[in-house]
Amino acid sequence: MNMFTIPVPSPSSLWTTIHPGGAFHVACSFAALWAFVKVLRMLRWRMKTTQLLGPPRTSLVYGVSRDLASSQDSAAMYERWTTEYGVVYMIPSVLGQTTVVLCDPRAIAHFYARETWTYVHTPLSSALFESSVGKGLIWSHGETHRRQRKALTPAFSNVAIRKLTSVFYDSAYKAKGQWDNVIESSKDDDAVIEVQNWMNHISLDTVGIAGFSHDFGSLGGKPASVTEVFDTFGSNQKASAVNEVFILLASVFPIILKMPNKRQNLFKKLSVTMGQISNELLIRSRREKDVSIGERGQENSIIGLLIKSEGQDTEFHMSEEEVIAQMRLLLLAGYETTSISLTWALIELSRHPDVQTRLREELLAFGPDPTYDQLKANLPYLDAIVHEILRLHPSVPEITRLAAADDVIPLSEPVRMASGNMTDSISIAKGTLITVSIAAINRSSTIWGPDAKEFKPDRWLTEDGIGGKAKEVQGHRHLLTFIDGPRTCLGKDFAIMEFKTVLSVLVKNFVFEMRDGPDTPVEVARGVLPRPRVVGEDGTGVPLRIRRYE
Template identity: 85%
Template sequence: MNFFTIPSPSSLWTTVRSGGAFNVACSFAALWAFVKVLRMLRWRVKTTQLLGPPRTSLIYGVSHDLAMSEDSGAIYERWATEYGVVYMIPSVLGQTRVVLCDPRAIAHFYARETWTYVQTPLSLVLLEETIGKGVLWAEGEAHRRQRKALTPAFSNAAIRKLTSVFYDSAYKAKGKWDTAIESSKDGDAVIEVQNWMNHISLDTVGIAGFSHDFGSLDGTPSSVTEVFDTFGSNQQASAVNEIFILLASVFPIILKIPTKRQNLFKKLAVTIEQISNKLLIRSRREKDLNIGERGEENSIMGLLIKSEGQDTELHMSEEEVMAQMKVLLFAGYETTSISLTWALIELSRHPDVQTRLREELLVFGPDPTYDQLKANLPYLDAIVHEILRLHPPVPEFARLAAADDVIPLSEPVRTVSGNMTDNISIAKGTLITISAAAINRSSAIWGPHAKEFKPDRWLTEDGIGGKAKEVQGHRHLLTFVDGPRTCLGKDFAIMEFKTVLSVLVKNFVFEMRNGPNTPVEVVRGILPRPRVVGEGGIGVPLRVRRYE
């Protein structure tokens, strides 16, 4: 006897057409809701329930407040003072995030990144749409393989060879600024420095990474800079986009909606892909014809071409090779130009610091070598790391727990039930947030002067407090994160930063156009950028004169 029969496709279609479609939809909706409830119950049982701020919005929790704030790090720090070194915040559409502000918890987290803690669905979609499935997108074994293939291009030996490229870009900018000042009647010129830092960064990464000169410093229009600059030009649109991104954190498919900003991202992706493709074709042709110098096999392009070989241990597909090129163009352009701009702003605000740095550079004499930049200019090193501390280009990171975990704490926190605990349980599916800005500028970690620009803190033994020493990132900072996903280009970026800053400060004096108290705000480009209040786009006009 048959207790049930399998309906034929035609009879199913008849059922749907006769009104069953609504019932089917309701059944799927009910099943989806049931699964969500089960996951929520499991999450609540498996995850330590922590104290935290109340929601300020039924839809956004506190996420909208953070997104619209010019200094979200200060908000995270205030909550850490109030609720403990780890706490929970209500997020979009009922989501909850765990925020880590404890050095021991953060070290544990970063040691397990790419395996236990992975990119959020939103991050994966954004990265794939913009720069492809490269080293920033990949997780686990794929990330390890891609990173290992690229590592030789960022060794000390490789960066030592690139120091001359950094100097060339800096001196090109110097020449253009000399001309502008010569044509001025007053012996100085107002120069929009952020655009120039963009040009320096783009030309440097083009030549250093791909042996390609974009010509940006020579005035050649670049589609890359045009697209990048457009992101910061409409702040009203940027504010609307924050809401768009918040909703996309729950429903990433929203990113498929063709908004103006999403169209910009697509244009950026197409622009970078076109450039990367041309450079890749040229490099393959040069390899086939044996054009180029010996030793270039450990350049970025050399390693990418080498990884295409099918019999290579660290083989990368053509899609992955293209993605690495996009990553390097994007990261090399955006982050370093932001840091250089902040450096010129802080030196203009603090003329005594600027003078002291110039004196160190002038006493040293000729342009320092790679090894001298690393070890023989302590005040330059202090200023560079103080900028990286106060103004991390990427202020916060979000990850998703791919498995259950227990995170240890350096000090106990109180749970919702009132108990004290020195570790917290994290269930699979938990969203984790770490604010680099909050950790880098925390008074509890860096002491009472944490919010001040004080390069001297890097020059004395007791300048870095005991709590700051517990932070395990580069020089106790989270600017380059930590663990398996530590920024691959960290040493490249620091050396470029030092080289360019040394040339500019040795030759020019910088002042805020309207005095040292000129207000500066943070605006939303692809990454947060500084802007002088009242300027359009990403304008940072400084008064520049030659140092005589």
């Protein structure tokens, strides 16, 4: 045998050599190496991250995460811990993880300013976004996020939204016409109408026409596959406990998302359905490209900009996969967020008839339907109600991000560390989980005053209604509802204008009451996003008693 020739055993003979005892030792070695790496990372994290006070774990497996996930008011839990431990603190999470919670305006402003770069989606969030809407704006970060956002920004400018006001009115008046028919056919002068489904229809038809020049026709009774899938999310509340456990464990092991379960199957069905719709809309719009852009001047429409961005020579080029992802995201966001806000508005107005009457008087005194500019500037009480709803009932109640690099976060006031010493900044190591409870900040008594939990539109009408601490909160009108920084909601002005338009039409023409009286309890149900539901109703039912205003 040549001295330079080394015999190489076959895989089967090698397996025979190490099996069974050898295989066990190899497995033990890998396990030991994995544990060693985890220990090193943990030691680095403890050395580089400021150790803070926080609540004790209530579960060996879940920390306090399951308590938060199952609570009807997790914001109150966060606020209580803020009072006890300071404006930043640590909470124990799933399988030994630790999350830093920010409840300090200065710390939150710093955090949001560095989103998509220093603070990125967790592996779980990335996997969920990719599986449901694809690699679009909400999934991306860093330079990819900046490029996609710049490509879409013109579609959400004041000029673009001003042109869409008629679309918002059209959807609102279609709903009004249908409600008139329902009330007319009832034996009494009123009717019980399940309003949340109607708000869904308004939102879907609006985003279809405004975004893609496509009428889903759901306000006319035409079944839409996307609404059927969306509605299924809120129809099986019994599975919510199983879903909580599934998602909590997936936060540590995202591969669990590959395992089939009812909720994941729904997300998959939702993704396929939105993908099919988006593909059809894109193909149709490409055919009409010359007409829609050349003759009608719609190059700044959402669908027009998406088609334009496909061109290889464009500055903010997007691939076909990215274009489809943006369309799926816009369908999801357009359907979910505004319909939730409108439903909460009708609930609060039904609970507070004096507020409802005052709003109607302002609208009737104004006269004809206000224009875009008038909706923005000339109806202060409508504006106050819209922003009070956005404050009390944010569509996304909290966000969690992962530190992609070490960082130091400044604080507006010192906090006590686990060592007992005080600090006015905290060090964050790469790999740290950071949570901001949007709902807790929006409703904080420390920030908004002792009446922070009350529905009080008047706070937006007086100079001292927004306190000094609230003014430290950066974001739209000192709210975190639309996030802040690079991830500020691109469709914010679109959503607010649709909200105002639809609410103005409905309140001017109808009187709303809770079906079972003003004290009817309302809870939060778990759909794609948290939704209101009258206690005892199936799915996400919100039945209101409605009569025409004469």
